[in-house]
Amino acid sequence: MAEIVEAPSPGERASLNAAAPAPLRIMLDVIDRLGRLDGWIGGGCLLTLTALMLAEVTTRALSNVLPFFPPTISIAWEYSSYLMAASFTFGAAMTLRVGGHIRVVLLLKNVPAPLQRALEVLAAAAGFAFMAFLTSAMTKFAWSSFVRGQVSTSSDTPLWFPQAVVTFGMLLLTLQFLARAIQAALGLPLEDHRMKASPVE
């Protein structure tokens, strides 16, 4: 996985946080790097869920003619939904960094630069505050599943595990908001369009 992250075109990865003071810069770079990595994990979850669904369709169809194929993979739907949740949350940080999340920019575009910067800091700080609250609540939620030994009704799967994965995805989004608030305050570039999939000509 790590190699792939480094792979895309040469020179692409020059830090956008270069202008930040040293310790802050390292932190921002680490968060950006995590954001990229989690995008890949999200993609992996997406492919796995496709494969799981296809396996379910295939085995159900084949079981009609070849009885030794099981008629169903009983976890297919349940685990697919966990994988979906993972891919949703894992991609969120990278999506924020590339400017993929949608917002109304009417006001932002039409105010003087200092006010725009202040609004950007405020928006990112609000995003950070909300996501920090949600992440900490989600941590307690997953922890309580673990302590109580809660399992899913359809397969007895311990729920804390997929819940912890989703929580981790949320944590990365929280960090990305924090990074963005700092980047906005320092006047650094907020969005890194180089990470986006290359446009088709």
Place this chain on the structure above:
Amino acid sequence: MTIEVIALFVILFALLAGGLWIGLTLAFTATLLLAMFRSIPLDKLLPQYAWNILTTQELLALPLFILMGELLFRTRLSRSLFQGLAPWAGLLPGRLLHVNVIGCTIFAAISGSSAATTQVIGRMSLNELLRRGYSRDIAIGSLAGAGTLGFLIPPSNIMIIYGVLGDVSILKLFTAGVLPGLLLAGTFMGWVMLHTTLKPAMVPKAEAQLSLVPWAERFAALKDLAPALFLIACVLGSMYGGLATPSEAAAVGVLGAALVAYFQGAMSQQVVRDVMIGSVITCSMIALIVLGASILGNAAAFLGIPQAVAAFVKGLGLSPFMLIAVLIVFYLILGCFLDGFSMIVMTLPIVLPIVKGAGFDEVWFGIFLVLAVEMAQITPPVGFNLFVIQGLTEDGLGYIARVTAPYLIIMIAFVLLLTLFPGIVTILPRLLYG
């Protein structure tokens, strides 16, 4: 109740205008409303909601179709689709602009969701239309409008929800959606023709030659449609052939698209990377909004806002036609800030009895609701199709909503038409199921 509604609007619009991301705005608004008007432990409620919504099995087809759309976009399939359709669409005024409506109509028969329909067709068509020099306004507007057909033409997630909650045959609803769906698609195409005839500059001059293509060439071009047909056959075949449920069929669609891409020699490491990253970005973008919209919907249900308004409408004691007119306005307003699912779940218990009491057929009303939800998809500030298109083109929400407005007006007129001639909805299910 008034104070809750005012608080909702003030918070929502302040956060939106301030540039907070839409999904977060909705979730934040919901959280503040619940904190102000209810005493519920939010640190326990929010994670439960987040977990529920993110793992909703009814959503599974969405990421699959997004993946399929990215595959089509990044391979040669979209190009060959245009090559196949161009000489045919060239016969109509408006030329290739019809690709949006025709594409959405076809894809609507594959997918139960309008966001997926808009995403997949938009991925294939928008770049190509703009590259060829077609009017941006019509390219975007017709996509947003026609994308909503995803709910009206079966299969349809919204019809399943309505059928389950309203105790109405889903089979009849699916059947009832076909004729209005095709008619609405036809009306959209009619508008595109009229619009481009009135303003010929919206179609690039060079495209005029498309109407001069010899017929032999036109038929020869059909072979370029083969990959698209193969893909449709994959999804529809597995769905109606009894191999897969509608959501599972979406996975078959991904496989089909990957196979097409592979045999066209379009699969490279770079393409795989772009498809994965592109899908993840779109999925996360939509998921954040779905999360916020669902949480806001739940909060509104806790506060009883839609119920209060529906009860108010009930108290008006309107004539049947006026009732429908008022309901259109009611759903248009609700649709500005709630998603379609929440709208239906919360209002149905109150609205359905009023509507039945006024003598409307429950299947007919299901189609009415589907159209109401479709309209909600394209009204700002919370309109999923608008968001999907924003994700595709990075245009402002205001601009997208503006160029979509004609299609919204057509849909309102269309609903009134269905009210005057309910037979358009009820004839097919009557003929088939008595």
Place this chain on the structure above:
Amino acid sequence: ATTNWDMSTVWPDGNFHTQNAMAFAEEVKKQTNGAVNITVKAGGQLGFKGPEHLRAVRDGLVPLADVLNIQQVGDEPFMGVESIPFLAGSMDELKVLHKYVRPEYEKIAARNNQKILYIVPWPTQYLHLKVKTSDVAGLKNIKIRVPDKNAVDMLNAIGMAAVMIPWGETIPALASGAVAGVSTSSVSGVDGKFWEFLKYVYPTNHVWSSQMLNVNLDSWKALTPEQQKIVSDVAAKMEPTFWANSLKADVDSLNRLKEGGMEVVPVSDAMMTEIRAKTAPQMEAFLKRVPAADAPVKAYLAEMKRG
């Protein structure tokens, strides 16, 4: 002061459980002179799914919820006791079973910070199929949609091919033939308009399940002792009517299925014996997994003279 309680249920407005809840809410309102006001929020509109209701009430997310016992097995395995295949053969037998398991349910509710107001069973379960058969062999490899793991185990044990897909996918899957049957109550059969896809109903009576209306204890304690008494009395008084409604819903729904063109196929004694034999090990497995269920189940079997 008025106490306003929201009640969460995932079932739609027209479902008899929801109707029961509404009747209950109305009676409570009347008896308390409007001091306790329950609003039934149906169709899952508050955003909770069935398996979360025990937790939602426990954590005070909602004061009242319609809790389906078998959906709570992820939190409280004992709640699956009624779904031991063929433990109860009729609603009368279920009443006897409840005499032994209800005290356990109440203990579970108490340790989850809640109190059961009333319990109402779902009508008995049927196999709704496309094919007609008079023996177990005829059921072999039929793809049948089931709601949970317990039902998967049970129907697989008799040679069927149980498939767990969401309810929303079930109707299209029936239409296309991806599944050829559903194991559920006649009420859900009518909800799904099964006559559009299926021909035969088999009254196998294989498993049971019950809805319990649970109230959060903190909310409960906020009532005055008089109000508490009124609410529990209303619940106790109305519960038998609600059971009768369940029976009636079964009869009505079965009639509706027949009107739609489905045929009720009696299950022969021989076929029943075979099904019971094949699924018998599931009881042992359950009692082993949930030791707390051993005593009440044995006591019930003794009373039924099946011990």
